[in-house]
């Protein structure tokens with residue numbers, strides 16, 4: 001299982017610092033949505049130039065203009081971009097068209113989708129590389145939030161999936177056991193006093 005580090009910070013400088021500390025222990029460096037909104041696509045280019053050996057993931061959360069948004073982000077250096085599962089099929093197909101042009105991939109983020117296994121199958125049939133079983137930061141803070149639903153939905157989907165939703169060192173093993181291809185961790189790494197050690201600890205808890 002791959003480990004993805006979601007850098008939910010606001011400046012390119014902070015992201016470069018986080019990436020430098022965590023890179024030896026992670027496979028995928030994610031530029032979080034707030035970072036891209038704050039710093040722009042130049043942040044994507046900066047991370048790819050600093051870490052050409054890593055998969056650079058731009059969490060665009062595209063809802064419309066799929067081909068345009070994906071095309072300009074791949075041109076900036078991203079290897080993977082996200083489109084929302086709640087977007088129309090034509091938006092997902094547009095992003096997939098741009099991905100094929102660049103030899104890159106589209107991940108569909110199922111945040112806010114009620115029937116995640118059903119939508120997962122649909123979007124992979126449309127050309128998505130994999131789906132993200134995702135409970136966002138707001139949902140994680142809601143009363144009654146349960147992480148295990150994401151794992152059940154992933155298993156039920158029958159397609160390649162990642163999991164994101166506050167993963168930490170005590171939950172990452174269950175993520176791997178669910179059959180996920182990728183575990184996404186944000187706060188558990190960037191919120192730690194020692195970012196490199198936190199990433200290393202997550203890496204040590206899983207197998208390739």
Ligand SMILES: O=C(CO)[C@H](O)[C@H](O)COP(=O)(O)O
Pocket residue numbers: 006007008032033059135136137164165166167184185186187188
């Ligand atoms: O995309 C996101 C929020 O929309 C986060 O990057 C994702 O949820 C991972 O961060 P965390 O592990 O802190 O939940």
